[in-house]
Amino acid sequence: MSRFVCWVALFFGILGLIGWVEAGDEVTSRVGRLADEVTGDVLRWRRDFHAHPELSNREERTSRVVAELLRQFGVDSLKTGVAGHGVVALIHGRQPGPCVALRADMDALPIQERSGVPFASQNAGVMHACGHDAHMAMLLGAAKVLVQMRDALPGTVKLIFQPAEEGPPRGEQGGAKLMIDEGVLEDPRVSAIFGMHVSTDLDCGKLGYRFGALLAAVDRFRVTVRGKQSHAATPWKGVDPIVGTAHIISAVQTIASRRVDARQPVVVSFGMVHGGQAWNIIPERVELEGTIRTHDVEVRRLAVAQFHRIVRETAGALGCQVEIQWDDYGPVVWNDPDLGQRMLPSLARAAGQGNVVESPPVMGGEDFAHYARKVPGFFIFLGVRNEMAGAIHPLHTPQMRIDEAALPLGVRTHCLLAIDCLKQEAGRVSRAAEE
Ligand code: NI
Numbered sequence: 001m002s003r004f005v006c007w008v009a010l011f012f013g014i015l016g017l018i019g020w021v022e023a024g025d026e027v028t029s030r031v032g033r034l035a036d037e038v039t040g041d042v043l044r045w046r047r048d049f050h051a052h053p054e055l056s057n058r059e060e061r062t063s064r065v066v067a068e069l070l071r072q073f074g075v076d077s078l079k080t081g082v083a084g085h086g087v088v089a090l091i092h093g094r095q096p097g098p099c100v101a102l103r104a105d106m107d108a109l110p111i112q113e114r115s116g117v118p119f120a121s122q123n124a125g126v127m128h129a130c131g132h133d134a135h136m137a138m139l140l141g142a143a144k145v146l147v148q149m150r151d152a153l154p155g156t157v158k159l160i161f162q163p164a165e166e167g168p169p170r171g172e173q174g175g176a177k178l179m180i181d182e183g184v185l186e187d188p189r190v191s192a193i194f195g196m197h198v199s200t201d202l203d204c205g206k207l208g209y210r211f212g213a214l215l216a217a218v219d220r221f222r223v224t225v226r227g228k229q230s231h232a233a234t235p236w237k238g239v240d241p242i243v244g245t246a247h248i249i250s251a252v253q254t255i256a257s258r259r260v261d262a263r264q265p266v267v268v269s270f271g272m273v274h275g276g277q278a279w280n281i282i283p284e285r286v287e288l289e290g291t292i293r294t295h296d297v298e299v300r301r302l303a304v305a306q307f308h309r310i311v312r313e314t315a316g317a318l319g320c321q322v323e324i325q326w327d328d329y330g331p332v333v334w335n336d337p338d339l340g341q342r343m344l345p346s347l348a349r350a351a352g353q354g355n356v357v358e359s360p361p362v363m364g365g366e367d368f369a370h371y372a373r374k375v376p377g378f379f380i381f382l383g384v385r386n387e388m389a390g391a392i393h394p395l396h397t398p399q400m401r402i403d404e405a406a407l408p409l410g411v412r413t414h415c416l417l418a419i420d421c422l423k424q425e426a427g428r429v430s431r432a433a434e435e
Contacts, residue, residue: 027152027419028349034145035411041144042407045069046137047119053108053128056164057174059085062106062136066161069140073147075159083178087161090188091146093153098425099188101158102414103195103368104139105132105165114398116390129400131198131384136161138196138382138407142414149419154426156188157418165367167220167329176330176367185374191425192339194417195368195379196410199359200394202383204403207351207413208359209380211340215333216265216293217300218365222325223248223288223311225275232280242275244320245286249273251314255292255306266303267293267363293363295332330369336376339421343378346420350413364395378417382410 045065054062063085070078075089082088085106090099113120113127121127128134143159160179168174185193202208225245230238252268260266268290275286292307294300308324315322347356359381368379385391386403393399 028416030149030152031145031412031415031419034148035141035408035415038141038144038411039408042137042141042411043404045140046133046404046407049133049136050117050128051119051122053121053123053126053133054106055110055126055169056107056166057084057168057172059106059163063087063161063163066106066136066140070143070159073144075143075147082184083163083182084174085163086179086184088184089143089159091143091150091153091157091159093155093157093422094151095154095426097153097155097422098191098429099156099158100418100421100425101160101185101190101193101371102139102142102418103160103162103193103371104135106136106161106163107132107166109166109396111396111398115393115401116399117401127398127400129397130166130395131400131402132165134198134384134402134404134407134410135196138410139414141407141411142418145411145415146418149415152419153422155422157422158188158190160184160193167367176370180370180374185371190375192336192421193371193375193377194343194414194421195366195371195377196382196413197366197379198384198395198402198406199381200385200391200400200402202357202359202381202385204383204386204389204391204406205351205409206355206357206383207347207380207409208357208383209335209340209344209347209378210359210361211335211337213295213332213361214335214359214379215366215369216267216295216361216363217297217332217369218329219292219300219304220327220329221288221290221292221307222327224323225286225288225315226321226323227282227284227319229284230282232282235282238282239319240282241284241286241320242282244315244318245273245275245288247318248311248314249288251310252307255303255310259306260299260303264299265293265295265361265363266299267291268303268307269293291329293365295361330365330367331373333366333369333377333379334372335378336372339376340378342424343417343421346416347380347413350416351409380413382406382413
């Protein structure tokens with residue numbers, strides 16, 4: 001009798017499994033078909049954003065275009081003006097259930113484009129050199145697909161278009177932090193969030209993932225070194241902040257080379273050094289700006305403390321005064337290992353089994369980190385590198401290009417992450433209710 005029950009259970013178990021796999025395959029092929037249908041649109045939107053880039057907290061046109069398209073698709077709710085120019089939309093499934101979020105960033109960089117593409121930036125000195133044009137276009141593509149798949153959604157998908165990812169201008173607020181302060185993770189409450197970034201280190205057609213720390217914690221500093229102005233011919237009558245600055249810049253290199261455990265990643269870089277007006281005048285002051293990147297809380301604490309100490313004491317030894325301003329741009333982008341593990345099969349279905357690869361840790365930062373500190377998050381890389389397409393230059397450079405052939409994979413990935421995660425979350429909720 002018990003053996004009979006076992007066989008029956010096994011039989012129905014296998015039937016169920018086949019049914020589930022088939023249902024999964026059906027969703028995958030439906031997503032693939034609908035994603036193919038929107039590919040022309042996605043390319044068009046991406047090129048339009050690319051030609052009209054806007055700096056952080058200035059994404060007025062971008063925001064208008066995004067909102068207008070979402071309205072056309074017939075999303076169920078649309079909020080504009082979130083944290084500046086942010087746009088948040090909801091797509092409700094046929095059945096009620098939990099809510100998962102997909103996030104794209106909107107801003108461009110102060111770079112004069114030299115990529116040579118025919119749809120290059122029409123705004124002098126501003127360029128989508130970090131791929132946020134592609135991020136928006138892919139999320140819009142996913143939105144257009146998902147509104148047609150409401151029957152496959154056991155819950156709600158929240159689409160987050162976030163401004164100022166590159167950091168708001170000095171003196172302004174903005175980005176992920178402000179979106180969270182304005183309630184983007186609430187109403188309905190988000191139970192998981194996904195983000196995607198193009199990668200020029202990863203071949204087109206591949207997805208990169210990593211559990212735990214993926215991107216670095218970012219500290220941004222500004223140092224003012226003050227001396228006493230004098231004639232360049234009589235330096236002993238003043239205090240030279242340029243020589244002071246030279247020593248400071250050299251001395252802080254010892255943080256990475258002498259202080260932090262060599263097996264731990266750390267970077268200290270200066271991006272701006274400004275001082276002086278004439279060749280024969282020792283100036284009053286020099287301004288420095290730069291960043292520290294780390295992957296570990298303890299390393300971060302040590303590097304920041306050591307930076308303050310070296311800057312103050314080096315300046316003091318040379319008779320200069322310093323002022324240090326600190327900006328905690330964001331923590332490590334932490335990928336929730338449990339969520340990531342659960343979503344790996346979705347990545348494989350989107351890209352194909354051999355095309356999902358583990359990514360090494362990256363020293364770049366992303367303010368997605370703030371969301372992933374509040375709710376389980378999973379941030380992945382979309383490969384856009386292709387030598388034949390000239391897509392070999394790194395992000396944040398004037399020559400940066402992407403292979404647009406990667407964009408349909410991005411759309412499929414967004415859709416499958418949202419659908420599969422909603423199913424899993426809905427399953428967890430109903431199991432919890434049964435218990
Ligand atoms: Ni970026």
